[in-house]
Amino acid sequence: MITSSTSAIYSPEQVLQNRGRVAIFIDGSNLFYAALQLGIEIDYSKLLCHLTQGSRLFRSFFYTGVDPSNEKQQGFLLWMRRNGYRVVSKELVQLPDGSKKANLDVEIAVDMMALVGCYDTAILVSGDGDLAYAVDAVSYRGARVEVVSLRSMTSDSLINVADRYIDLESIREDIQKAPRTTYTYRPLTGGLTPPNLSSTPWEDGVAESGNADPSPLEALDNNASA
Numbered sequence: 001m002i003t004s005s006t007s008a009i010y011s012p013e014q015v016l017q018n019r020g021r022v023a024i025f026i027d028g029s030n031l032f033y034a035a036l037q038l039g040i041e042i043d044y045s046k047l048l049c050h051l052t053q054g055s056r057l058f059r060s061f062f063y064t065g066v067d068p069s070n071e072k073q074q075g076f077l078l079w080m081r082r083n084g085y086r087v088v089s090k091e092l093v094q095l096p097d098g099s100k101k102a103n104l105d106v107e108i109a110v111d112m113m114a115l116v117g118c119y120d121t122a123i124l125v126s127g128d129g130d131l132a133y134a135v136d137a138v139s140y141r142g143a144r145v146e147v148v149s150l151r152s153m154t155s156d157s158l159i160n161v162a163d164r165y166i167d168l169e170s171i172r173e174d175i176q177k178a179p180r181t182t183y184t185y186r187p188l189t190g191g192l193t194p195p196n197l198s199s200t201p202w203e204d205g206v207a208e209s210g211n212a213d214p215s216p217l218e219a220l221d222n223n224a225s226a
Contacts, residue, residue, distance in 0.1 A: 020120025022055040027126035028064030034150040040176040058119045065092040065102025109134035129155025136161040
């Protein structure tokens with residue numbers, strides 16, 4: 001098993017050349033927690049480009065629990081669908097303790113298995129050890145599997161069956177959003193009304209039109225317990 005921090009027989013360039021056709025499977029809840037741990041906001045356009053790195057992309061799946069009443073989340077998922085992701089969702093279920101949860105491990109495992117033959121390399125963005133058996137089964141059917149996740153949140157059993165492991169910490173600079181610039185507005189005269197520079201794509205309705213990359217942190221907040 002190759003890691004991003006250790007030397008190996010093959011160089012990173014050779015690994016990428018032998019990837020073939022790539023399929024990406026993203027555990028949205030797991031990535032959400034990893035981003036919180038790293039203190040970053042994921043740029044999903046950058047993430048898609050970094051994960052493919054010039055390889056032929058078959059399809060990129062994003063799995064998440066959804067709250068139909070959360071308009072910000074619906075806008076975020078609409079943006080995802082229009083920008084290269086196939087969204088697979090399941091409605092959140094409220095538990096007796098009041099928290100909400102949606103487990104999509106089965107959906108991820110089934111899709112990975114069902115699509116073997118359509119891709120040469122699977123990139124799994126998750127650290128969930130429950131997926132280790134599916135990863136092992138996919139490998140036995142001839143596909144390579146790369147696991148991308150935060151090391152502190154990744155099961156050893158998952159790393160052990162992967163062909164390559166990449167710690168999110170090592171690629172954070174390549175996938176995070178640029179810090180937002182703070183503007184100071186000084187009107188020329190007292191009679192001018194300053195523009196609203198603090199508005200967000202959600203407030204302006206831009207995200208609904210698919211023309212901006214919205215922030216998933218608030219949008220997925222109801223899924224934080226998933």
